[in-house]
Amino acid sequence: MSFRFLPEQPLSCVRMPAGQTVLLDPTRRPGGSSIEVLEGIARVYCPCEETESMTLAFLQPGDQLRTDRLCSEGVCVEALTPLSFRSEVEPAGETGFDAVNEWTLQLLRIRHLGSAEQRLHALFGLLVRRLGRRCGPWCDLPFRLTHERIGELIGTTRVTTTRLISRIRQAQLLEAPAGEPGLRLAPSLVESAPLAAA
Structure with a gap:
């Protein structure tokens, strides 16, 4: 490290x-x-x-x-x-919003979903809702995470993560444009994510 x-x-x-x-x-x-x-x-x-x-x-x-x-x-x-x-x-006072606690809670909630597919779907939804933006027909996420890092976040292996992401790409719900640092996700993927209302 x-x-x-x-x-x-x-x-x-x-x-x-x-x-x-x-x-x-x-x-x-x-x-x-x-x-x-x-x-x-x-x-x-x-x-x-x-x-x-x-x-x-x-x-x-x-x-x-x-x-x-x-x-x-x-x-x-x-x-x-x-x-x-x-x-x-x-430091902000003892009351109010704590970004780290909120993120840790949301990531923990994702880890408790039943299947790796649900967890990946929920993670993409959370990342786009919190850190991305709607841009025309796509939702843009301004950075990429490695498949290994995504696997760590959803509690699965890199190989499983790669297989699940390939399925989402084949369904034309995700694009990773060459030469760009971010990802594009279909709004329907983001809006239908488990825990989206949280």
Whole structure:
């Protein structure tokens, strides 16, 4: 696993290209720290060997991440699209929306669906509803996840994930345009996803 450390001093803007990862280490900032995403989309995951980079959440502009409420070994933030965030944020109060808790709950709900096909369908629906947008006849998701990462999120193998995605592509409900960083999904796929009303 390759990542860089976030400097101890607060920064007004940290920029990261897609694919880069930073470790937020709570031992380097006693009392924890908090970041706020300014632009882009990030994946938050646990750096522990035992959990094999388990995804905890996805963040978008305006979302905060508090390290004092997460793993004692820290948490990694991976830029899925070009990302900028600030680390001089005063953590939001004890009340209100917590993006990491909300994502963790939604991902847990998906993992409890009966079949891998339902879980994949629900994951695509959740990602597009929360991080994508409708663009003409398609819903655009501005990033791609590897089949291995999708398998981790839905509790199945990469091989099963690839087979399920191939079925969705053959049904012309998903496109991965060459040379573009994102995916296109049919609105009917997103709207019919399990747990869509959540």
